[in-house]
Amino acid sequence: METSSVPAPVGGVPQALRGILPVLVALPVLLLLNWGMSGSPFATYLLSIIGVNVILAVSLNIVNGMTGQFSIGHAGFMAVGAYVAGVLSLTLKEVAISFLPVVVSDQIFLLLCLLVGGSAAALCGFLVGLPSLRLRGDYLAIVTLGFGEIIRVVVQNTDAFGRALGLSGIPQTSNLAMIGFWVFLVVLVARRIAGSSHGRSLWAIREDEVAAEAMGVNTTGYKVRAFVISAFFAGIAGGLFAHFVPIINPGSFTFVKSMEIVVMVVLGGLGSTTGAIVAAVFLTLLPEALRSAFTAMGAEGSLAQKVDQIRMPVYGLLLVALMLLRPQGLFGTREFWDVLPRWIARRRKGIQ
Template structure:
């Protein structure tokens, strides 16, 4: 018997044609991001702050695929970010004097930016595959040590490579990133993470997280699934690095240290291991926290060493947040649930008869 949706030709009870359901989020997101970019075009600080926030969201959501959904413990995410940042930057510098005559300059710049981001992301994914294939047979602390070592190797390598500017960093990269571009990649990583979580691949990742031995006994190729998750996570970390390289004046090894990796881990743990929206909320909060600290310091008239003071107090604040969180709510703010699953529980219900 034919259903009502089939009779109406919509292909779904919601009235959305089946051919559009896959691309409907994109059709909604792209115009909204373009409008937001236009509204913020005259506010450089708001553009910069939103770009930093978006990069942190991409990093946190992508790491959540490995640390949250798969239950592994990677602490070298800044290394993959560095791979994407430097290779995307070098690609943009190589294409700097190239122009697509049949396109407007602004469109041509965005085309080259996307090419550079894909180069950075694919390079980071390849690095993730090379690191993940042998190391993801390990578990727990051993995997953490391997990823930590990879991050330090990348940092030392770029520090001693002339093509990457050594310790002084890489400058002159075209500043072609925009709020619309970083927002699109935020939308994409969230969409991918949610699609993975709800798919058969996601169920395999959750099974590995809960009991890897039992999952393997049930026929799940645990190493294969972990490597795939690691590659996807590394790809988006590389894209985040590429975006970062295109809105900061200079990138240097100091931007991709172990401290940066731990910041991303804190975001994932604070939001809840396995919760995509939890990672987003934590990334937004921990991005705005230093700005709030700067405002607090400036209110006391301390302007000269403001950045240094904020950097000194930021990590102790992060550590205190983690201690409080682990004592009060070890599973993080949302646990493995999403925002829309948690909020209804926080809303008080009316008693019957009132």
């Protein structure tokens, strides 16, 4: 008796459709969000910054959280993606697909530029990670810190990248739908990695690299792959950033930016994608809350400068308080989508 090779439906949904179903559900929601926020430029800009920071935090969490490595050069990969995507976008600025509406044509070229920028960042991640991830301890932090500074110096001294004055004229084609799509994608990838055999190997490396290697796990290979995936999404975040700010300059990708992303990951909980998202949203909105507080107090002078001066000390105080009160971070290694079903089940049991 022959058996069918077609996968059986799971929960009423065909197996072949389960992989793409989240994307099909997310796309109309993102388009509706983009349409709804079109009349509020400041809110759109703020949500765009939040989206970019979420991509950066979740992607860094794959290396620092799941794998247990310590990378502090994430802004360098962001810079690679931003400048490569920006230069390519400037080159293709006058090109259009004639049989498509201008908006659709712009988004297709934006997606192409993002993929090229992300791939360039992933290549840099491979070239940096392959030799350095064979090492243990703080050596990776030193290597990634040096890489970030090298990228910044190269950009400052390259005419094609606008030198220290920055790169301007990049088409402002990024929107909330595109940013939301990549936020959704990086979260989906992080979740799928965490629940896969690849993710279990990463968790094993994090807990005890020597024991994982003794059990036959190719620790260097897994760490390099995690590093490349993380660098790819950092490049995507940089490309998105380059397409909604008027000008990009080396000052946007300094060591301070890398440390901001590390703070987001540590604050949310090393290994928790949910924690990285919550911390990224909170720390992005914090400067705006500080500006509102200064305005309410009638502060004089450069408000932005005052906020920039007080922001890092506030971050430091938050980290000190967190390490004293909750060293594992806000969420530890737990995820919202793992805790919620158990909470609902307990509530139903209590009602019955």
